[in-house]
Amino acid sequence: MFNDINNFFYRNIVVRYKEYQDHRDKMEFGNYNHTVVALELAETLFHFREQLDGQIRPSWKQVYSVCPDYRLITNAANAFKHGQLDHPDAIGLPLISKSAQIVEMTVSTFFTDESGEYSNNEKAIYANCTDGIERNFDQALANVMNYWLQFMRDIGEKDFGVRVVPDEPGSVILLGKKQVLGWI
Template sequence: MFDDLTTYYHENVVSTYMDYRDIKRSGTAGRSRDIRNAIIAASALFHLREHLPRPNQPTRAATEKLCPEYGLLGDIVNAAKHKSISRNTPHGTPLLADATQIDERIVLTEYLDEKGPYRFAEKTVIAKLSDGSERDLFEILTVVMNYWENFLYSLGILPSLRIFPNDSNKHPRTRKEWEENRLDFEIVKGHRFHQSMRLQRFNYQTETIEPIDLTGSQVKFNIYKPAYEINLSLTHDASGKEFKKTITLSDDESETVAHCKTDEDRQAYINSLPCAHEALRQLAIEAGVVNDSADTLNISNKEGT
């Protein structure tokens, strides 16, 4: 990898950027996976300059003049590596001085349509700058990524130019996106759990995102093991009488149901469970059913607590 600049760029810089982008889009938060992979990508982007051939290797100061985000990226990388930094940089005092100023955050944005409000959840890694402002690390990475893409293309190292889009969408998320949106937490027993969250609302008049004021509010966060109950019903067509039975899924079965992405997947899995079939058989016996073709079997599920 280190013997060829083009290979190094694609296999170390672009790949780590794409890895973090994919993790950012994933539906699982926790165990510092986002901040860890964001820093790996940031380090690769920041140190790419040192792998450029000498005649074309710009100084950090020159790079910062052309791409100010490169300077901020350097402060983030060095703070993450050394815990804290204090030495002056080409842009002066570090914009971020301590690794604790880099944080993972869950952002919940409230939208509104004709059916009512809905909230879209997404993950971000935030750099809290010393002046009190905040920057989305993926936005910084994308700006620097596009800068290096242009730089290497101008040198003829890359045969074509790509533009990497910023994933931090500020356009209104649709209800369909919300319905497909799911965010799970992964927590290890015995390890500390730290997670910051931001509640915000999309203003359709100004087409901007505004923070939700939580002054005087009490926020509760519940963590529980998934537990599902299945309500089974059998309706005897001749008499119209309905027979019902409820079964509780095991931990493993509940876990599988919890990870199903669609209602169709959940229903198909539930229909395949031996315990569901046995419960239906018991209902049929209770109802005195002789000819199954004359009956209607319905399986529905609801989440238990």
């Protein structure tokens, strides 16, 4: 269908990432829309490597060595597609063995200053990984997206820019001061 890697990348990666960003940045909570769009993006980012010509296609381990978050989104995409992963990947036991380990959360951060108390609500997706570490899935998606954007530049294709890695929820600074009073 696509005879041009730039066209394929734009239509299947850049456009889908923008859709994901729109869902991520909306102040709509619940219904798992953010999670579903994020997992669909993870599938796209994972499978992009397979669309590359064999002469320029990096191996899975080559991508992972430069971008360790590639493993997380790969495991999440496969768990989303297959329901459960019960076999090791190229590194070992998968970080995600079932899609239920991907959790959309609302994080409320409370700030105080001389004028009073303020709150800020954000949503984020976390991966409750099998190694016991909770990872920010939104940051992982941005890191993998930036890996592929850099890859496209490195092979002499179109420069689609870079994407900002989202801040950790609760790191909002209000008037240069921050005091986190609690997480909900």
